[in-house]
Amino acid sequence: MAPHAEEPNGYTNGTTAASAGNKDLFTVESPSVTYTDDEIKSKYVYRTTSVAKNGDKYVATPKETVYDFKVERKVGKVGMMLVGWGGNNGTTVTAGIIANRRGLTWDTREGPRASNYYGSVVMGSTMKLGTEAKTGKEINIPFHDVLPMVHPNDLVIGGWDISGLNLAEAMDRAAVLEPTLKSMVKKEMAEMKPLPSVYYPDFIAANQGERANNVIEGSKASMAHVEHLRKDIRDFKQSHSLDKVIVQWTANTERYADIIPGVNDTADNLLKAIEQGHEEVSPSTVFAIACVLENAPFINGSPQNTFVPGAIEFAEKHGAFIGGDDFKSGQTKMKSALVDFMINAGIKLTSISSYNHLGNNDGMNLSSHKQFRSKEISKSNVVDDMVEANNVLYKEGEHPNHCVVIKYMPAVGDNKRALDEYYAEIFMGGHQTISMFNVCEDSLLASPLIIDLVIIAEMMTRISWKVDDGKDYKGFHSVLSILSYMLKAPLTPPGTPVVNALAKQRGALTNIFRACVGLQPESDMTLEHKLF
Numbered sequence: 001m002a003p004h005a006e007e008p009n010g011y012t013n014g015t016t017a018a019s020a021g022n023k024d025l026f027t028v029e030s031p032s033v034t035y036t037d038d039e040i041k042s043k044y045v046y047r048t049t050s051v052a053k054n055g056d057k058y059v060a061t062p063k064e065t066v067y068d069f070k071v072e073r074k075v076g077k078v079g080m081m082l083v084g085w086g087g088n089n090g091t092t093v094t095a096g097i098i099a100n101r102r103g104l105t106w107d108t109r110e111g112p113r114a115s116n117y118y119g120s121v122v123m124g125s126t127m128k129l130g131t132e133a134k135t136g137k138e139i140n141i142p143f144h145d146v147l148p149m150v151h152p153n154d155l156v157i158g159g160w161d162i163s164g165l166n167l168a169e170a171m172d173r174a175a176v177l178e179p180t181l182k183s184m185v186k187k188e189m190a191e192m193k194p195l196p197s198v199y200y201p202d203f204i205a206a207n208q209g210e211r212a213n214n215v216i217e218g219s220k221a222s223m224a225h226v227e228h229l230r231k232d233i234r235d236f237k238q239s240h241s242l243d244k245v246i247v248q249w250t251a252n253t254e255r256y257a258d259i260i261p262g263v264n265d266t267a268d269n270l271l272k273a274i275e276q277g278h279e280e281v282s283p284s285t286v287f288a289i290a291c292v293l294e295n296a297p298f299i300n301g302s303p304q305n306t307f308v309p310g311a312i313e314f315a316e317k318h319g320a321f322i323g324g325d326d327f328k329s330g331q332t333k334m335k336s337a338l339v340d341f342m343i344n345a346g347i348k349l350t351s352i353s354s355y356n357h358l359g360n361n362d363g364m365n366l367s368s369h370k371q372f373r374s375k376e377i378s379k380s381n382v383v384d385d386m387v388e389a390n391n392v393l394y395k396e397g398e399h400p401n402h403c404v405v406i407k408y409m410p411a412v413g414d415n416k417r418a419l420d421e422y423y424a425e426i427f428m429g430g431h432q433t434i435s436m437f438n439v440c441e442d443s444l445l446a447s448p449l450i451i452d453l454v455i456i457a458e459m460m461t462r463i464s465w466k467v468d469d470g471k472d473y474k475g476f477h478s479v480l481s482i483l484s485y486m487l488k489a490p491l492t493p494p495g496t497p498v499v500n501a502l503a504k505q506r507g508a509l510t511n512i513f514r515a516c517v518g519l520q521p522e523s524d525m526t527l528e529h530k531l532f
């Protein structure tokens, strides 16, 4: 990537390899793919299998759909605005980007440490491009290079918090990063101050009240708070000469909003409810509406039902992107991989007990039942698709016992202890018990996901498609289910299935991006190594 020149206040000038010219790692030689300075266009044959039931048999018919994809190659200057910027995740991801941008190394008790983006699927993983013609050797490329994506070092960062601490003070409060590293980014972080935010006390734990000294005053009625946030987004975009802003909720977990016919069930009713200052409209939904109106993709990193039906309909009407819910960072990420392996190995999982304790402010907020309930839902539904897909092991409606327990233990801070037991039936009446102790440094695991969500959401704003008989290119559906790999409870377009299996989620992300440059899905068939 081209060097990321810095502006005086630590912001980059947004010059990246992609926006400074097309220094792509690879090109696709194919009559179906064309490159110009501004665009990559590809004609992609999407192959699926249509299944029809015939008595107690199935008939499977291969289907082909030809899609035209178009990718804008110029990345532009991108802003990331975090709601809850002064929290553990917000301060950690900000410090991490500053450290990477400056290539910092710092001393620790175990010796020197260098900046990196480990834990980011976009910045830390690879994908198979193909096999070398002469040797048959597998060629893998950095995930980030499959399409012209924004580099996290170039992100201009801002956001809101109900706590008025500047980012250096908030980073100290978070107690996540090494003092040596904190001292190296302190000056830049001290110049960053969260904007006042929307605060409706009833939606988060009462124990959060004492930090709420940076709130937008006045009634929430007459769209006042929506308009205030819209102006914040416009001002941020203008003051940094941004081409695009992506907004993420990494603020506290809210209680669920009741879905009330006539209040939040449709877009029109939701706008009326906001106009009236209805008590059942949450701060996160107010942010979502403001972002849709500013065409700023909005992603919910927490488990509450921000996207009530009216909010989804509103986003669809405006063709704006939304995504969520709840970062999938440690205990649940492991669960969605392990359960996928066990069930697909024909092992009948019969019980999952999932306990953790943590001592950060998130844990304190979750010590309040209504906020815990939001998290319990997102952590509990993560195995449903894998269980339902295996009717050999499970009868209709049968599923493993599954309990979720979260306890607040201040002593362990951000270093959550996850203790899980997976109990399963195996061959001839046997049992397998997998017991796991998983220390998750929660903010260091969540921060790379925040980066991935921003990079991929921004990428989706530059991808459009049409079917061959169509005239105009259009964007993907407003609900970005492509983000599911980073999320516990993936939001999907209404009426479409939820996929939680980690491997399937990554496969979808990888293969959709491959299709945008005319490449077929990654196949592990390697027939070239079997048929000769």
Ligand SMILES: NC(=O)c1ccc[n+]([C@@H]2O[C@H](COP(=O)([O-])OP(=O)(O)OC[C@H]3O[C@@H](n4cnc5c(N)ncnc54)[C@H](O)[C@@H]3O)[C@@H](O)[C@H]2O)c1
Pocket: 083, 084, 085, 086, 087, 088, 089, 090, 160, 161, 162, 163, 197, 198, 199, 200, 204, 211, 249, 250, 251, 252, 253, 254, 283, 301, 302, 303, 326, 327, 328, 329, 330, 360, 361, 362, 365, 441, 442, 443, 445, 446
């Ligand atoms: N591994 C992880 O850390 C992880 C994984 C999944 C989900 N999450 C979710 O991410 C969120 C943030 O986690 P955290 O550890 O950074 O929590 P945190 O409590 O440290 O940070 C949340 C921040 O949000 C602020 N806030 C609360 N309400 C706000 C509002 N209406 N507007 C603006 N700011 C507001 C708080 O003042 C606080 O600074 C939580 O909801 C958590 O459940 C975290």
Ligand SMILES: O=P([O-])([O-])O[C@@H]1[C@@H](O)[C@H](O)[C@@H](O)[C@H](O)[C@@H]1O
Pocket: 327, 328, 329, 330, 331, 332, 333, 356, 358, 362, 363, 366, 375, 379, 406, 416, 418, 440, 442, 488
């Ligand atoms: O590790 P994970 O399950 O993906 O996610 C975490 C939970 O385990 C933890 O209980 C909660 O406090 C964090 O906010 C986060 O949701």
